[in-house]
Amino acid sequence: MNTSTEDLAEFRAEVRRWCREHVPADWRRAQTVAGDAEFVAFQQAWFQELRTGGYAVPHWPAEWGGGMPAAQQVVLYQELAAHDAPRLVLGFVSIHHAASTLLAAGTDEQRARHLPAILDGEIWVQGFSEPEAGSDLAGLRTTARREGDGFVVDGQKLWASGAAHADWCLLLARTDPAAPKRRGISYFLMDMRSPGLDVRPVRNAAGESHFCEIFLNGVVIPAENLVGPVNQGWQVAQATLSAERGMTMLELAERLGNAGFRWLVEACRGPAPGGGRLVDDPRVQDRLAELETEIAGLRALCLGLVERHEAGTAGPADASVVKLYYSELLQRTMDFAVEVAGLPAHTELRKPASSGWESGAWVLDFIGSWEWTIPGGTSEIQRTIIGERGLGLPREPVVPA
Amino acid sequence: MTAVLGAATSTDMNTELSDEAAEYGRTALRAFEAAGGDELVQAAEREPEKRAGLIEPLLDEIGAWELDPRAGGDELEAAAALCRAAGWWALPYPLAERLCRPADGSTAGLVLAAGTGAGVGTGPAPAAAVAGAGQRWSTVTLDGRRGVATARPLAEGPRYGAFVAELDPEPVATSTGTGTGTEDGTADGRADAALALVLPCWTLLGMLDRALDLTRAHVLARQQFGQPLARFQGVQFQLTDAEVERVGVEELAKFALWSVQAGHGDAVEDALALRHAALEAADLVFRVTHQLHGAMGFCDETTLSWISRYSQPVRRHPLSLSATRDHLTRRIGRAGLSGPFAGPAGAAGAAARAGAGSAAGSGEEGQPR
Numbered sequence: 001m002n003t004s005t006e007d008l009a010e011f012r013a014e015v016r017r018w019c020r021e022h023v024p025a026d027w028r029r030a031q032t033v034a035g036d037a038e039f040v041a042f043q044q045a046w047f048q049e050l051r052t053g054g055y056a057v058p059h060w061p062a063e064w065g066g067g068m069p070a071a072q073q074v075v076l077y078q079e080l081a082a083h084d085a086p087r088l089v090l091g092f093v094s095i096h097h098a099a100s101t102l103l104a105a106g107t108d109e110q111r112a113r114h115l116p117a118i119l120d121g122e123i124w125v126q127g128f129s130e131p132e133a134g135s136d137l138a139g140l141r142t143t144a145r146r147e148g149d150g151f152v153v154d155g156q157k158l159w160a161s162g163a164a165h166a167d168w169c170l171l172l173a174r175t176d177p178a179a180p181k182r183r184g185i186s187y188f189l190m191d192m193r194s195p196g197l198d199v200r201p202v203r204n205a206a207g208e209s210h211f212c213e214i215f216l217n218g219v220v221i222p223a224e225n226l227v228g229p230v231n232q233g234w235q236v237a238q239a240t241l242s243a244e245r246g247m248t249m250l251e252l253a254e255r256l257g258n259a260g261f262r263w264l265v266e267a268c269r270g271p272a273p274g275g276g277r278l279v280d281d282p283r284v285q286d287r288l289a290e291l292e293t294e295i296a297g298l299r300a301l302c303l304g305l306v307e308r309h310e311a312g313t314a315g316p317a318d319a320s321v322v323k324l325y326y327s328e329l330l331q332r333t334m335d336f337a338v339e340v341a342g343l344p345a346h347t348e349l350r351k352p353a354s355s356g357w358e359s360g361a362w363v364l365d366f367i368g369s370w371e372w373t374i375p376g377g378t379s380e381i382q383r384t385i386i387g388e389r390g391l392g393l394p395r396e397p398v399v400p401a
Numbered sequence: 402m403t404a405v406l407g408a409a410t411s412t413d414m415n416t417e418l419s420d421e422a423a424e425y426g427r428t429a430l431r432a433f434e435a436a437g438g439d440e441l442v443q444a445a446e447r448e449p450e451k452r453a454g455l456i457e458p459l460l461d462e463i464g465a466w467e468l469d470p471r472a473g474g475d476e477l478e479a480a481a482a483l484c485r486a487a488g489w490w491a492l493p494y495p496l497a498e499r500l501c502r503p504a505d506g507s508t509a510g511l512v513l514a515a516g517t518g519a520g521v522g523t524g525p526a527p528a529a530a531v532a533g534a535g536q537r538w539s540t541v542t543l544d545g546r547r548g549v550a551t552a553r554p555l556a557e558g559p560r561y562g563a564f565v566a567e568l569d570p571e572p573v574a575t576s577t578g579t580g581t582g583t584e585d586g587t588a589d590g591r592a593d594a595a596l597a598l599v600l601p602c603w604t605l606l607g608m609l610d611r612a613l614d615l616t617r618a619h620v621l622a623r624q625q626f627g628q629p630l631a632r633f634q635g636v637q638f639q640l641t642d643a644e645v646e647r648v649g650v651e652e653l654a655k656f657a658l659w660s661v662q663a664g665h666g667d668a669v670e671d672a673l674a675l676r677h678a679a680l681e682a683a684d685l686v687f688r689v690t691h692q693l694h695g696a697m698g699f700c701d702e703t704t705l706s707w708i709s710r711y712s713q714p715v716r717r718h719p720l721s722l723s724a725t726r727d728h729l730t731r732r733i734g735r736a737g738l739s740g741p742f743a744g745p746a747g748a749a750g751a752a753a754r755a756g757a758g759s760a761a762g763s764g765e766e767g768q769p770r
Contacts, residue, residue, distance in 0.1 A: 134695050136625035159696050204699040205706050211696070335684075339723045343528070346717055349561045370688070374696050380635050396633065398626075 003071040012075050018053050019083035027086055031352040039353040040165055043090035044121045046354070050088070051119060055080075057095050059250075059306075061103065064115050070250075070306040074299075077254035084259060086354040090123055090165060096248050098124040098170060101187070105228045105236045110189065114168070125166035127157040127190065127214055128237065135381050137172075138181045138234060142216060144173035144188065151175070151188065151226070153196075153219040159375060163199045163212035166192045171221075176231050187233030189225040196220075206367045241377060242319045249322045252357065253302040256330065257295045260358030260365075264288070264337050267362075278340060287336055294329050301325060317390025320382040327372035327379065330357060334366040414663075414741060416655035418478045426482025432463045433490045439704050442711060445493035446559045453534050456494040470500055470596055473662045481603040481658050488607020491711040493564065495531045497600035498538070501593070508549060509535020512568060513597040513719040514542050526550075530714035532559075532566040540570065541593045543669055543728060545586020563714050591669055595661045598672035599654070601715050602679045606654050608712045609647045609679075609686045615705050616640060616690040636693060643689040646682035653678050656741055667739050673729040674738055680722040683712060 024030075024046075031042060050056040051065075058073050060066025068076070088095065099118060102111050114122065133140040142155025153173055163169070169190040176184035192199075198215040228236040265288060268279040278284045301322050308314040338345060341362045351361040357372070358365050373379040387393045418426075436459050437444065445452035460466060463483075470480040480500050487496045501511035514527040527540050532555045540548040550568035586594075617640065620630040630636045657675035660668045687709050691698045698705045720728060 129696075132624070134625060136627075139625065139627075202700055205710055206699075339721070342724075343717060343721065346713075349557060370691055371696065371699065373692055378695070379692070380633070383635065396635075398628065398632075 003069050008071060008075055011072050012079060015055075015076055015079040016083070018055070019079055019085060022049055022053065023083050023085045027354065028084075028352045031086070031354045032350050034353050036164075040090060042086070042354060043088065046086050047088055047091050047121060056088075056119065057099070060095075060099060060115075064099075064103075064111075065119060070303060070310060073250060073306070074254060074303055077251045078258050080251075081255045081258035081356075082262075087255070087356050089354055090162065091118070091121075092248070093126050093162065093166075093170070094118045094122060094124040097126055098168070101170060101227060101236060105187070107224075109224070110227065114189070122168060123162070123166050124168050124170060125160045125163045125192070125212075125214075127160055127163075127169040127171040129159045129375075130156060131158055135378050137237075138185065140172055140174060140185065142171075142173045143177065144175050144186060144221065146175070147220075150220050150222045151186075153188075153190070153216045153221060155216050157214040157216070158202075159211045160199075160214050161211045161375075163192075163214055164201060168192060169214070172233055172237055175233075179231060182234045184231055185233040185237075186230050187227040187236040188221050189227060190219065190221055191225075194219045194221070204371075206364055249326055250302045250306050252326060253295075253299045255356045256326075256333065256358060257299055259356060260333065260337075261292065261295055263358070263360050264291075264333065264340065267337065267340050284340070291329075291333050291336065295333075298322075298325055298329055315390065317386045320377070320385040320390070323376065324379055324382040324386070327369075330372055331366075331369045334358065334362065334369040337362040338366045414659060416652070416659045416741070418482060418655065419475050421475050422478030422482045425479040426486050429463050429465075429483050429486035430489060432459060433486060433492060438490055439707065442491045442493045442707055445564075449533060449555070449559045449564070452493050452564070456492065460494075460496070465496075465500070468500060469504070470600065471504075471592075477658065477662050480600060481654070484600050484603035485607035485610070488604040488609075489611045491608065491611075491708045493559075493711065495529060495534050495564075497604055498529060498531060498597075499534065500600065501596055503539055508537045508539040511539045511541060511593060511597050512550070513594060514540040514548065514550070514568075514570070515719040515724065526570065527568040528565055528718050529568070530564040530566075530718070531568075532562075532564045534564075538568055540568065541590055541597060542586065543594050543673075543732075545588070545590025545592075545594050545669075547586070547590050547593070563711055565714050565718065592661065592664065595657075595668035595672040598669070598676055599657045599661055602650075602654055602657070602672075602675050605679050605683060605712060605715050606647075606650055608708050608715075609650065609682060611708050612686055612690040612705060613640070613644055613647055615703075615708070616643075616693050619705075620693055630693065639689045639693060643686045646685050650675075650679045650682045665739075670729065670732055670738055673725060673732065676720065677722070677725045677729055680716055680725060683716055684722070687712065 027042070031039065034042065047056055055076055057064070057066045058068035058076055095118060099115060102114055106114075118124070128137060128140075130140050130142060140155075142153065142157065144151040144153045151173075153171070155173065157163075157169075157171075160166075160169070169192055171188040171190040172185055173188060174184050175186040178184070190197075196217045196219040198217070200213045200215070202211050202213055204211065227233070265279070268284055268288060269277055272278045272281065279288070305314060305318050305322050308318065337358070345362045348361045348363060351359045351364040351368075357368060377385070384396075388395055433441065441455065445455060465483060468476050468480050468483070470477045480497075483500070484497050486492075487494070495510060498510035498512055502509060503511070510531070512527050512529045512531065527538075527550055529538075531538060531552055536552060538550050538552060540550050542548075548570050550570045552566040552568055555562060555564070555566055617631075620636055620640065623630050653675045657668075657671045659665075660671040665671065690705055691709065694703060694705050697703050698709075700706055716722075
């Protein structure tokens with residue numbers, strides 16, 4: 001657990017060496033035209049490459065293959081971004097949400113079954129949102145009825161990103177329709193090959209269909225796949241949602257700082273339409289300085305959150321602060337990038353799969369950034385959490401209809 | 402605002418659309434609805450080659466081709482109201498461009514060219530959502546230099562390109578022979594530039610109208626936490642901020658239209674100011690309306706997604722936000738805009754730019770607030 005300056009410098013040199021040897025040279029070109037199967041194969045291969053290097057799940061506990069100190073994780077993510085390494089898009093939910101759920105609330109059997117499997121490439125999807133349960137997640141209507149040794153599930157899930165490729169699903173379903181809504185929900189691990197399950201892609205404005213609908217008709221889940229006690233799934237879900245809001249941000253913040261922002265500055269060094277270079281325009285300089293300051297703030301916030309999380313001192317609204325800060329900053333940065341890139345950027349119609357939220361295909365990155373203020377708790381929900389749990393302000397009054 | 406505008410009418414400025422023009426706009430709105438409404442843009446995207454055949458008879462039916470925006474008065478106002486109605490339905494047709502076609506019918510319509518000259522190599526090639534609606538298009542620069550350009554065939558389907566075609570400028574005949582069109586533009590040319598800027602903003606205004614209307618309905622209907630989203634003040638305030646932006650654009654759109662109609666010396670600057678405000682408003686309105694629709698707002702199943710996608714060409718061409726701001730600041734320099742509060746039409750700003758050095762709005766009839 002050495003994190004002295006010299007140790008970190010040595011670690012950085014080691015990661016750099018590894019990146020030079022392992023990051024595929026022309027992955028962007030190949031992934032820009034990649035079909036679904038090639039995307040999946042590439043993601044799986046890259047994940048194994050990282051695993052061999054010891055970099056796939058640095059945030060996991062040491063006994064399961066992680067155990068890297070936060071300061072080293074920062075260095076790792078900085079170097080991966082600076083070497084334009086592909087991102088783990090396909091395994092994102094697996095290594096973050098699924099793992100943190102199992103670690104926090106799973107049984108020993110569940111952990112032993114799934115954590116090694118995730119390292120071998122098992123893919124997970126989150127089955128939380130429903131047509132009538134978005135921000136009001138606790139209002140979900142999918143039911144799980146006890147029957148013999150298992151549960152029978154009926155309902156519909158929406159916005160399940162990557163469901164088409166998933167092996168397993170983190171599922172929330174109502175087990176006690178009579179209980180107050182947060183006390184009647186249970187948390188399940190659902191095998192996506194189960195009979196009665198149908199996945200349909202939903203096409204979005206950017207022309208992709210990475211999010212899906214999942215239809216559940218009499219899907220049987222064995223009782224051993226329940227996570228935590230029956231009817232206490234809401235508490236378990238809080239753990240995974242907070243992982244999405246907070247811990248995953250360390251990598252994203254370093255990506256934004258070391259890849260996205262760096263490319264933006266490079267783009268500004270290019271010729272301006274009226275002659276000269278954009279970066280010589282004082283207004284462009286102002287904006288870049290402003291963005292860099294904000295990105296530095298974001299990176300500090302993320303590191304602080306990870307350290308407090310490890311020390312067990314994170315506050316109840318800390319993760320929300322980070323998510324809100326990142327999502328709105330990403331949108332502002334991409335917005336400026338679109339202005340800088342000008343009209344030709346609008347003719348760039350393909351973004352490489354496996355890239356970060358900022359790929360350099362700025363218009364598509366900008367459109368993509370819009371979704372960030374919606375999933376994993378909208379900005380409105382984050383503000384509510386910061387107000388109520390962080391600042392201790394009263395809840396918004398419910399006005400009688 | 403109302404009181405101040407009221408004072409300004411003492412200089413014969415009336416920015417309200419005539420009853421006839423407003424009624425014509427309502428008729429057009431109903432006609433587009435009867436012909437399919439939101440289905441029109443979806444049908445055009447499915448079968449792009451049929452879009453002209455889908456829309457043109459409809460425009461014929463409501464007498465759109467008889468309108469001459471250059472005639473001013475009711476006809477210009479009716480053209481603006483028609484563009485706004487087209488925006489409401491994201492009508493998949495370059496209506497503003499087509500309405501400004503030359504009287505002799507030599508080209509399909511008028512497109513503003515972003516470059517400084519009308520000829521080849523004097524700036525970015527013009528581009529507009531004109532694919533499939535005509536071959537040859539008249540062009541005009543902000544300085545009023547005219548030209549003609551030919552639309553290139555589309556490389557991508559409308560799903561991605563939203564019917565935007567690049568236009569190849571033709572060499573322009575000048576008094577000194579065939580050149581690149583670097584002569585100073587005429588007053589008519591400058592009036593055309595103002596017209597070509599203002600009418601598409603009315604289309605965009607119609608899109609903002611619709612985005613807010615759809616979102617208001619959505620937050621009233623969508624229940625979360627046991628009540629409509631509209632009951633949350635955090636939701637209300639976002640929508641009201643967007644509405645304030647939309648109302649501001651509406652007022653500026655009427656003012657810029659009046660400026661074109663009055664042959665105001667600042668008509669191009671007024672039109673650029675309108676475009677600037679409209680683009681900023683569009684950024685906010687679409688961000689808020691998407692946010693309040695949630696993930697569903699990005700899907701083909703919601704009308705907002707279609708309006709938002711088809712608002713892109715008018716927001717990007719011929720000038721995007723920063724380019725509009727750049728042109729506007731260069732043109733008004735330190736003189737500012739005359740705006741609705743100057744003395745006799747256009748005197749202050751135009752005079753200041755001519756070197757009189759007086760601040761804008763300090764004309765002899767400046768109104769106290």
